[in-house]
Amino acid sequence: MSSLATQLPKPLRKPLPLSATRARQNFKAELDRRARKLRTGHIPLQTYFERIGKALSSTCPTCGDAAETVAHYLLTCPTYSLHRAVHFRTLGFSGRNLKTLLNSKDALRPLLNFVNATGRFRQVFGNVEAPPDSDEDDDS
Known part of the structure; x- marks a missing residue:
C-alpha cells in the first residue's frame, strides 16, 4: 500500500528522476519508431507523395532517373552514391540490401547517419540522432 503524496515529507513528493537506463531505452524506442517509417513507405519521398496526391510525379527530384522509392533513395540514386x-x-555487402538496412540493429547508426548526411528529410524530421555506441541495456 502506498502513502498519499500529501502525507509524505516534501522532499519525497517529487517524481523519481529518470534513470540513465530508462533514458537510453526511451531514446532507442524513438529511433526505432522513426526507422519504422522508412520500412512502411510512409516517408516523404516522391512515390509516397504521388500516391497520396501531393505530387504529380514519382520521379526522383535529385537525379530524375527513376521513381523515388525507399529502395532508390537508399540503394541506387546516383546523387547519394558518395x-x-x-x-x-x-x-559490407549486406549494406546493399533493404532487408539489412531497414531491419538490422547494426545498420541503424549507418542508416541514420546516411539520412542526416543526405539532408533529404531535414526539413521534415530535422537531424535524427544516432543511437549511443553502448549496447548496454541496463546499469546493473
Missing part, C-alpha cells in the same frame, strides 16, 4: 559509400561501408 554518402552510400561512406556510411554503409561498415556493413
Whole structure:
C-alpha cells in the first residue's frame, strides 16, 4: 500500500528522476519508431507523395532517373552514391540490401547517419540522432 503524496515529507513528493537506463531505452524506442517509417513507405519521398496526391510525379527530384522509392533513395540514386559509400561501408555487402538496412540493429547508426548526411528529410524530421555506441541495456 502506498502513502498519499500529501502525507509524505516534501522532499519525497517529487517524481523519481529518470534513470540513465530508462533514458537510453526511451531514446532507442524513438529511433526505432522513426526507422519504422522508412520500412512502411510512409516517408516523404516522391512515390509516397504521388500516391497520396501531393505530387504529380514519382520521379526522383535529385537525379530524375527513376521513381523515388525507399529502395532508390537508399540503394541506387546516383546523387547519394558518395554518402552510400561512406556510411554503409561498415556493413559490407549486406549494406546493399533493404532487408539489412531497414531491419538490422547494426545498420541503424549507418542508416541514420546516411539520412542526416543526405539532408533529404531535414526539413521534415530535422537531424535524427544516432543511437549511443553502448549496447548496454541496463546499469546493473
